Amino acid sequence: MARPLTVVTGGSRGIGAATCLRLAADGHDVVVGYVRDATAAESVAAGVREAGGRALTVRVDTSVEEDVERLFDLAEDRLGPVTGLVNNAAVTGPLGRLADADTADLRRVLDVNLLGTLLCARRAARLMTPRGSGAIVNVSSGAATLGSPGEYVHYAASKAGVDALTVGLSKELGPDGIRVNAVAPGLVETEMHTAMGDPDRPRRMAPGIPLRRSARPEEIAAAIAWLLSPDASYTTGTVLRVAGGR
Template identity: 80%
Template sequence: MERTERPVTVVTGGSRGIGAATCLRLAADGHDLVVGYARDSAAAETVLAGVREAGGRGVAVRADTSVEAEVERLFEVAEERLGPVTGLVNNAAVTGPLGRLADSDTANLRRVLDVNLLGVLLCARRAAQLMSARGSGVIVNVSSGAATIGSPGEYVHYAAAKAGVDALTLGLAKELGPDGVRVNAVAPGVVDTGMHAAMGDPERAGRMGAAVPLGRAGRAEEIAAAISWLMSTDASYTTGTVLRVAGGR
């Protein structure tokens, strides 16, 4: 298998939104990419084509990050096809429909927690095992501004899961620092992606963005830029940080 000096980065939820923008940005910045995705293989292949156009190698891998065996396979394929994994962007997330907690379905609560917290833990654990043994690596978790606002009336269960991601980021950074592995997070505010339509409110980004101090919703590329910086050597002394990218909200 051909080996290169380019970083090899796994991006979960890489077929759409922030994940897709992150794959393209990292490829332009010199990374080879593993595009993790849950369902839409066509979208993943489109992102993969963009990665290759930017000069990177890549592979798309279908994986439900809340399932341990699928996480193991995600990293196995990454290492078999591209080489040792040097980075992880823990981006895969779901929200379920908007609404009050009192009206939420138990199955939806479990799914949100399974993907947004357990999945992040499983991926971070596997990355930690590989990176600690090699003495270097970078993990960036995608949290949310919801973790500190609570998102009442919309998805407090999602906010609670993301608060768990923030705690994971801080604790794991301290745990892995002596092993040469950095762990940070970005906490986006309202970002104009397809997630709002999936929640049942396609106009939400524009409506919520108008109330942000900068007067608009964010763009996926702006979050990807923050992730790229945290992955880079320019952030070599940054760990245990949750970087808020939320337009002042």
């Protein structure tokens, strides 16, 4: 049987990088989408190849339609039919109250987290529907139901949109043999906390989580890999919370 081919956006670091490596270990070929750090993306691709998979790195801003089209075009031209998509690319903007947020930051969060996910899911649906099979996993957030007051309610709102997309698209594509699910991580040890201006956030917030720790990216990747696997063949429309009990 041919190896599945999965496109992972935001694949050069954090949850995305861990997902690429986990999928390669599970027998996937992987397209590593990244927006800035080509060196990090190539390092992830090297790890995929070491695990026995084929890999391709593609620079893509998922909020730009032309970039998304190019991502999938290159994937299909160079590696073959895309069988899976992990919509992982996301940004938060600086931490703070909504009243203090810049409009540019609000727009960027919505453009990447929601519009970008929609654009990637739309292209994947167009490719997968005629083939009668495929799987999409959207990376949401526990923030979608917690709201994240005082930190990033705009980010939480964008992820609530991802949850709604997941449920609606699963019903739309189910008759075509395509499964659509989401993983909603809680607090995870990634570079995103530094990017939002609070590198110590995982340690500071861990006592408020029932398991009393933040997650490792690999723990989130395991949930994503399961949802893409044949073991989840009757699972669709699910938002799987992986948040340590919070």
